[in-house]
Amino acid sequence: MPAPVRAAMRRRTFLGAAASVGAAAVPLFSGCAHRRTGEDSRPLRFQSLAWQAESVAANKALVAEWNRLHPRTPVQYVQGAWPTVHDQLLTAFEGGEAPDIIHDASDDLADFAYGGRLADLTPLLPDRLATDIPEHSLRTATFGGRLYGVPFLQEPRVLIANRELLRAASGVRVPTPEDPWSWPEFRAAAKKLSQGRQGARYGVAWPLKEPVSATLNLALSTGGRLFHRRADGRAEVRFGAADEVVPRTIHDQVNVDGSAARTTLGMGGSDTLPGFFAGRYAMVPLGFSYRQQIVQQAPKGFDWTVLPAPADGVPVQGVSPQTLSIAADCPRKEAAMAFIAFLLEPANMARLALGDWMLPTGTTALRDPRLRARTYGWATGTALAGSLHAAPAQSVRGYPEWKDKIATPGLQEYYSGAIGMAELRGRLVEDGNLVLARYQR
Structure with a gap:
């Protein structure tokens, strides 16, 4: 993991609780929920770019499960689209209407990160995700030594x-x-x-x-x-x-x-x-x-x-993982990160990967037997997971x-x-x- 991210992990005081997905996570934000007024009282908006029927169903089901477990910090599912997401986010950021939790790809984050549109996730990332997602995956969403997205799905x-x-x-x-x-x-x-x-x-x-x-x-x-x-x-x-x-x-x-x-x-x-x-x-x-x-x-x-795919020498190819980010203007970043941590619990990350027919970045989710079956080439894909590295253009403005x-x-x-x-x-x-x-x- 990048050194600045590791350092921030040691300074963190609240993230162990934030990563919890059960009822224990509710008290974390109960006080905040009583204080919220006006704009802060609205549900957090999660813009998903899922498009395959299985993936959309999995995302919506997990949002519904989160809302059942966390009624004081509800999340609203918002459907986005891959072909238009960059321009749509530009417009949304300019107009102050960006979603709180943003699904995108790591190669689309650099301009938003350097432009101050995305929150620095370095002090927010739960220890579990920091250790479960390999360093080379985290680097795909790290700009200037700070983390601006959590990589969760990748596609060789x-x-x-x-x-x-x-x-x-x-x-x-x-x-x-x-x-x-x-x-x-x-x-x-x-x-x-x-x-x-x-x-x-x-x-x-x-x-x-x-x-x-x-x-x-x-x-x-x-x-x-x-x-x-x-x-x-x-x-x-x-x-x-x-x-x-x-x-x-x-x-x-x-x-x-x-x-x-x-x-x-x-x-x-x-x-x-x-x-x-x-x-x-x-x-x-x-x-x-x-x-x-x-x-x-x-x-x-x-x-x-x-x-x-063909390779000369050591097999390696670049990837731009799908990521989850938090808008810099999001008023409840800790709650947003708690939802991301819930989505990326190993079982849930495997569920999202299966729905999208992709590979999870998390090492625990990658061990799911369903992702290692020979049927439909899953085993070939998981065998390639260790050869996937940050695409060359990741951090280029x-x-x-x-x-x-x-x-x-x-x-x-x-x-x-x-x-x-x-x-x-x-x-x-x-x-x-x-x-x-x-x-x-």
């Missing part, structure tokens, strides 16, 4: 593969979490899984409508980082040989080998599933949670498996603008073959650093 990127086609391919070994494909080996496997230059079957379909996070997070497996800190603490973009491996592999699969479908570059992950089920693509790199859609939509008898205005169009054009590597590098580095400089003056 995996290869969803047609098991029948994989078995039939000559000379293609099946990778494991302990021995994944290298990137050259993955490229060779995609060639062997392809059938016909005109795309009768492609070895892989890359759904890259949103190409930035996939590219950056997978690049950690080759030693790429892209974002670096200068001696003065400012972030800058550098695009070296290690950063080139992943984008060059994807580019060459599409434009040189013909083993990756060009038409999927503008697709989201769900858009590729009909072609995958039809045997048009042998593999699709997807987030771990897409398994739910596959279970729901796959034709009867369709045989699929979950493989680890200006990253959302860099991603939207520079990296997304640049990568899309490169993957399609419209520009070369030199042009891509120039955009990401030269144009990108101009964007970041505005946020670091």
Whole structure:
């Protein structure tokens, strides 16, 4: 755990009680409840970004359970949406209408944290969560030595593969979490899984409508980082040989080998599933949670498996965990943290992970037998949990603008073959650093 967080843990006096989820937690806020008037008397608003039916049901059920156990500190469930959350929060913060408890992703927190919009959770985090959530996960939401979100769900990127086609391919070994494909080996496997230059079957379909996070997070497996800190603490973009491996592999699969479908570059992950089920693509790199859609939509008898993403050297990939934060303007931060602690009790965290088909960050929840079953690839996912580290852009101010205005169009054009590597590098580095400089003056 970051040293400032550890120090604050030693200074804390009330958090052991705050983490309790039973009736014993009620007296903690009973005095506060009698004193609350006006705006402070309203329920705490919890904005959730859960969207899958199972996940929404789990979140709402836990809110209802909290309200039954803690009638003096009720929580109101508010539905948010991933595609609009950043702009919605900007507007809400400006208007003084931000939710008290905020569900987001760690790579979206930096500007809000540095801008004073989020509460410093360092002195509030219960000991149980501080010790149960690994340090590398806590670091994803730590900015300037202070914690601004509690990471609770994470999603490795995996290869969803047609098991029948994989078995039939000559000379293609099946990778494991302990021995994944290298990137050259993955490229060779995609060639062997392809059938016909005109795309009768492609070895892989890359759904890259949103190409930035996939590219950056997978690049950690080759030693790429892209974002670096200068001696003065400012972030800058550098695009070296290690950063080139992943984008060059994807580019060459599409434009040189013909083993990756060009038409999927503008697709989201769900858009590729009909072609995958039809045997048009042998593999699709997807987030771990897409398994739910596959279970729901796959034709009867369709045989699929979950493989680890490629990696050169030590398997590692970047993730931006889902987080729970508290607004800086929240009048009852201790009560808000007590609710977060309740949501993230090991059994509840496992429940949320199962509802979202993702992995919990907590080591206790991760031991839940349901998350380690071989069915639907759960065991492969849990085996990858230790290889998940903070995405390179986590603490970079200006990253959302860099991603939207520079990296997304640049990568899309490169993957399609419209520009070369030199042009891509120039955009990401030269144009990108101009964007970041505005946020670091």
